[in-house]
Amino acid sequence: MLSEVDQYYTGKLRTFGATPNGVDWRDEASQHRRFAQLLRQIDRSRPVSIAEIGCGYGALVEYLRLSGLEFSYVGCDISPEMVAAAEAAHAGDAAVSFVAGTEPPESADYVLASGIFNVRFGYDDAVWTNFVHSTLDTMAAKARRGFAFNALTGFADADRKEARLWYPDPGQLFNHCIARYGRNVVLMHDYPLYEFTISVTTARP
Numbered sequence: 001m002l003s004e005v006d007q008y009y010t011g012k013l014r015t016f017g018a019t020p021n022g023v024d025w026r027d028e029a030s031q032h033r034r035f036a037q038l039l040r041q042i043d044r045s046r047p048v049s050i051a052e053i054g055c056g057y058g059a060l061v062e063y064l065r066l067s068g069l070e071f072s073y074v075g076c077d078i079s080p081e082m083v084a085a086a087e088a089a090h091a092g093d094a095a096v097s098f099v100a101g102t103e104p105p106e107s108a109d110y111v112l113a114s115g116i117f118n119v120r121f122g123y124d125d126a127v128w129t130n131f132v133h134s135t136l137d138t139m140a141a142k143a144r145r146g147f148a149f150n151a152l153t154g155f156a157d158a159d160r161k162e163a164r165l166w167y168p169d170p171g172q173l174f175n176h177c178i179a180r181y182g183r184n185v186v187l188m189h190d191y192p193l194y195e196f197t198i199s200v201t202t203a204r205p
Contacts, residue, residue: 004121010079018057018085028059030193031114035063037188037197038112038148044069051104051142052076053135054116058086061096074108076101103138111139111147118152120166128166133176140181140202148199156194170196 012021042048047070052060055075064071072095077083079100086098099105116135120128132151139147154169161167174187177200184201191197 005078005119008119008121010081013057013079013081013085018089031059032063033191033193034114034150034195034197035060037150037191038114038199039064039067039069040188040197041146041148041186041199041201042069042110043145047071048110048145049073049108051106051108051111053103053111053113053139054078055086055098056082058089058096058098060112060114061086061090061093071095073097074099074104074106076104078102104142107142107144109143109145111143113139113147113149115150117149117168118165120164122164125166129168132166132168132173133180136177136180140200143200143202145203146199146201148197150195150197152195153189155189160194170198174198 015021049072050064052073052075055077058075060075061073064073074096075086075098077086077098077100083098083100090096090098104111113135117128117132123131136147136149139149151170151173152165152167154167156167170187170189174185177185177198181200181202186199187196188199189196
């Protein structure tokens with residue numbers, strides 16, 4: 001499974017370069033909408049450490065800089081070529097680092113993931129859901145204060161759905177997070193994309 005993920009996104013990068021299309025997003029505007037949702041529950045009153053799973057070429061770092069948040073960041077990606085592109089884009093930034101792999105090397109205040117569950121590579125719902133749940137456990141284990149992720153919504157119009165993509169029921173994934181990680185869970189389904197974001201608070205400040 002992981003080799004398929006690597007090959008898919010490395011192929012996108014080689015075709016489109018370090019751009020939203022290079023990580024299988026439509027454009028920068030929709031990419032920024034997703035980032036805004038992932039950051040909605042973050043406490044901005046003090047500096048934070050952020051880890052990102054599936055960091056791609058490091059687009060979130062650019063958005064974080066624009067947001068004015070004081071942060072340190074480590075991004076991980078299964079594609080070594082993505083990591084190399086991210087390092088090149090953010091060379092010299094002492095607050096930012098990138099590693100090749102499936103999880104951050106150490107804990108962070110917040111762990112984020114954008115779009116990593118969308119393409120399911122032909123796996124059936126049960127297998128892919130198990131992969132998602134396992135990844136969420138990793139995020140929870142690495143997050144001191146909380147984690148957030150997004151997914152395509154099962155409430156998308158039938159004519160918009162593609163067989164290669166995963167469209168979970170938002171309520172089921174929300175219930176899973178409450179049952180496994182506690183009641184401090186927020187489901188955001190109120191923004192103009194056919195997807196949703198879930199944010200989990202793992203510890204109170």
